[in-house]
Amino acid sequence: MTWIEAGVLKNLTRPLFWARKMKAPLVAEADFFAMRGGTDATADMIRDVKRGVLVTRLWYVRTLDWRKLLFTGLTRDGTFLIENGKVTRPVSNFRFNESPAAVLSNILAMGPSKRAMLAENDTALSVPTLLVKDFTFSSVSPAV
Numbered sequence: 523m524t525w526i527e528a529g530v531l532k533n534l535t536r537p538l539f540w541a542r543k544m545k546a547p548l549v550a551e552a553d554f555f556a557m558r559g560g561t562d563a564t565a566d567m568i569r570d571v572k573r574g575v576l577v578t579r580l581w582y583v584r585t586l587d588w589r590k591l592l593f594t595g596l597t598r599d600g601t602f603l604i605e606n607g608k609v610t611r612p613v614s615n616f617r618f619n620e621s622p623a624a625v626l627s628n629i630l631a632m633g634p635s636k637r638a639m640l641a642e643n644d645t646a647l648s649v650p651t652l653l654v655k656d657f658t659f660s661s662v663s664p665a666v
Contacts, residue, residue: 523552526626559650560632567631567653569607575616575659576602576609582642591621596663616659628655 524532536549568576578600586592597615604610633651640647 523549525552529626554646554648556648557635557650559635562631562633562651562653564633564651567633567651568604568609570631571604571653572606574604575613575657576600576604578602580618583640586619591623592619593622594619594660615663617661617663618658619660620658625652625654625657628657629653630655 525534526532533549535551536544536546538548540546541548575597577597579598581596581598583593583595586594594617596617601613601615602609602611603613629652631653635648635650638647638649639645
């Protein structure tokens, strides 16, 4: 099922309650997500960043507000400071509060899609590396 195509929302999950209420078909949650990637190299994306954060893994992603499409989660196992186009040092993990819609509208560059897994529930993914502006980190979450 296509969820978003050419920047336009095509489908959303529709649980049984809402399907009955709206007299529309049930749309189950997916157990595989794929996002078409681009051609930008990660090294080129980093080279163009004056000051930013390289996130290699997200963890504990949860919904905060379905109406606002707001999610929270943590970085984990590899978070680094980028300064003047170079990865300079590791940094503590961060909590984030962000909307996927905002992330998608703030993409500056995109690498090829690569297969990955959500560590928490084994959901399969095919996702690209993204260079995103204005991502909202809400607090520091010291690494263990």
